[in-house]
Amino acid sequence: MSEKFKLLSNGRLLALPATLAVLDPATEQVIAEVPDCTAELLDTTVRAAQAAFAGWSTTPLPDRAARLQALARRIGEHADELAALLTREQGKPLAMARAEVLGCVHWCRSFAAMALPVAERTDAAGIRWVTQRVPLGVVAAIAPWNFPLSLAVWKLAPALLAGNTVIVKPSPFTPLATLRLGELAADLFPPGVLNVLSGGDALGPMLTAHPGIAKVAFTGSTATGRRVMASAAPTLKHLTLELGGNDAAIVMPDVDVAKVARRLFMGAFLNSGQVCIAAKRIFVHDSIYAAFAAAFVAAARAAPMGPGHQEGVLLGPVQNRPQYERVKDLIAATRDAGHRFLTGGEVPEGPGYFIPPTVVDNPPDDARVVVEEPFGPIVPLLRFSDVDEVVRRANDSEFGLGGSVWSADVGRARAIAGRLQAGTVWINNVHLLDPQSPFAGRKQSGIGAENGIEGLLEFTAIQTLVG
Ligand SMILES: NC(=O)c1ccc[n+]([C@@H]2O[C@H](COP(=O)([O-])OP(=O)(O)OC[C@H]3O[C@@H](n4cnc5c(N)ncnc54)[C@H](O)[C@@H]3O)[C@@H](O)[C@H]2O)c1
Numbered sequence: 498m499s500e501k502f503k504l505l506s507n508g509r510l511l512a513l514p515a516t517l518a519v520l521d522p523a524t525e526q527v528i529a530e531v532p533d534c535t536a537e538l539l540d541t542t543v544r545a546a547q548a549a550f551a552g553w554s555t556t557p558l559p560d561r562a563a564r565l566q567a568l569a570r571r572i573g574e575h576a577d578e579l580a581a582l583l584t585r586e587q588g589k590p591l592a593m594a595r596a597e598v599l600g601c602v603h604w605c606r607s608f609a610a611m612a613l614p615v616a617e618r619t620d621a622a623g624i625r626w627v628t629q630r631v632p633l634g635v636v637a638a639i640a641p642w643n644f645p646l647s648l649a650v651w652k653l654a655p656a657l658l659a660g661n662t663v664i665v666k667p668s669p670f671t672p673l674a675t676l677r678l679g680e681l682a683a684d685l686f687p688p689g690v691l692n693v694l695s696g697g698d699a700l701g702p703m704l705t706a707h708p709g710i711a712k713v714a715f716t717g718s719t720a721t722g723r724r725v726m727a728s729a730a731p732t733l734k735h736l737t738l739e740l741g742g743n744d745a746a747i748v749m750p751d752v753d754v755a756k757v758a759r760r761l762f763m764g765a766f767l768n769s770g771q772v773c774i775a776a777k778r779i780f781v782h783d784s785i786y787a788a789f790a791a792a793f794v795a796a797a798r799a800a801p802m803g804p805g806h807q808e809g810v811l812l813g814p815v816q817n818r819p820q821y822e823r824v825k826d827l828i829a830a831t832r833d834a835g836h837r838f839l840t841g842g843e844v845p846e847g848p849g850y851f852i853p854p855t856v857v858d859n860p861p862d863d864a865r866v867v868v869e870e871p872f873g874p875i876v877p878l879l880r881f882s883d884v885d886e887v888v889r890r891a892n893d894s895e896f897g898l899g900g901s902v903w904s905a906d907v908g909r910a911r912a913i914a915g916r917l918q919a920g921t922v923w924i925n926n927v928h929l930l931d932p933q934s935p936f937a938g939r940k941q942s943g944i945g946a947e948n949g950i951e952g953l954l955e956f957t958a959i960q961t962l963v964g
């Protein structure tokens with residue numbers, strides 16, 4: 498019998514007659530049933546969150562911060578349990594699931610230490626002008642399946658601190674750890690302040706179209722982001738969109754080749770490539786291309802793949818069947834186009850959505866594997882010979898999420914980094930994110946920012962008091 502989970506609505510933990518099955522991507526077996534939220538329950542929950550807004554938005558900020566600190570403690574006390582759930586539903590190795598959970602603790606604590614700015618001045622006529630930040634109302638926090646818990650916490654923590662009430666909607670593929678978070682948080686907030694609703698494909702559109710929602714904080718694909726924006730338009734909802742990416746990594750000729758190849762292997766294949774800021778186009782200088790490719794392929798062949806709970810595993814399965822089919826199709830298209838695999842390219846029979854790390858040897862810039870965001874364990878290595886050329890090619894993408902530059906000459910690397918059309922560019926690093934610094938996509942990678950004071954302010958409106 499699979500385990501049954503409850504959702505959190507208006508302070509109550511509810512099981513519903515209609516449920517959705519959740520699979521373990523390593524086995525394709527059903528591991529749990531979760532409630533399939535109805536339009537009626539969504540409506541009831543939105544109304545409860547609107548009613549709770551009056552009390553929560555006027556609760557002093559230090560008291561709201563204290564509740565967030567309590568949530569951080571509660572998550573930390575249940576870190577092992579939450580990590581085990583994440584591994585079962587998402588597929589990622591247990592150590593990485595644990596890092597995700599501990600990241601949630603850190604994010605809650607960091608937001609709890611932030612304050613909302615107030616600007617005050619008196620003009621020549623003696624009139625006082627005060628500009629303050631006020632909460633918006635009910636926030637819909639919509640998360641994807643790659644980092645289900647952290648990308649929910651990135652939204653709920655700043656939203657709650659700013660005085661909003663929140664409805665979290667996890668992906669139907671990975672609702673378990675988030676529903677458990679709801680259970681753990683149920684007694685920490687007044688009823689209606691924090692709600693967690695699971696449901697099928699209909700729930701997201703119902704939430705973004707609901708007139709009672711003041712803001713949508715969304716992480717997911719660019720295609721869905723466009724639909725979310727359209728659905729928010731009739732009621733002019735505030736919006737943050739964190740969308741897809743196709744990050745370039747630029748490897749200059751003066752690097753320690755073996756070291757950078759190992760780092761970029763994880764940069765590309767962490768979470769089996771299902772990271773929006775994964776290195777997805779690795780540009781390597783012509784003079785070191787052969788040595789880099791050999792070291793990169795050696796790292797790929799040495800990486801243990803298997804179920805996330807198995808000791809020593811570095812690469813888990815792809816998270817769900819549609820994504821597995823998309824990546825397999827991209828591998829087939831890459832082969833059919835005549836591009837060469839340096840390793841991988843063969844997908845074993847299931848059960849489980851396992852795809853060995855696949856490295857493509859210098860395909861042309863218009864190859865699908867270069868242009869599209871694979872969001873799976875396949876990456877192209879691309880030769881370059883000139884800095885202006887590589888900057889142009891790196892920027893030749895509809896996406897603008899992240900990127901990285903690798904060089905022994907940090908000054909030169911920073912100068913190249915500044916020329917990349919991306920929201921975050923790492924120098925001799927990759928994947929480093931911090932709650933104190935904004936994370937924002939450019940071009941088709943998103944609108945607005947998460948994290949940092951900029952991310953916090955996205956959960957507020959500006960109010961100027963005059964006189
Ligand atoms: N920029 C970032 O911060 C970031 C982080 C992680 C993932 N991503 C992107 O997310 C994608 C993979 O995640 P995914 O497949 O879960 O994305 P997705 O867009 O399919 O789904 C994301 C969430 O939106 C919900 N949803 C789906 N259709 C909706 C609609 N019409 N209205 C409202 N909600 C809807 C889903 O149920 C899920 O909860 C990749 O493109 C990846 O790059 C971006």
Ligand SMILES: O=S(=O)(O)c1ccc(CO)cc1
Pocket residue numbers: 596597600643644647648771772773774775930
């Ligand atoms: O790159 S993302 O997929 O947005 C992402 C989000 C969170 C974390 C940390 O848990 C890592 C990557």
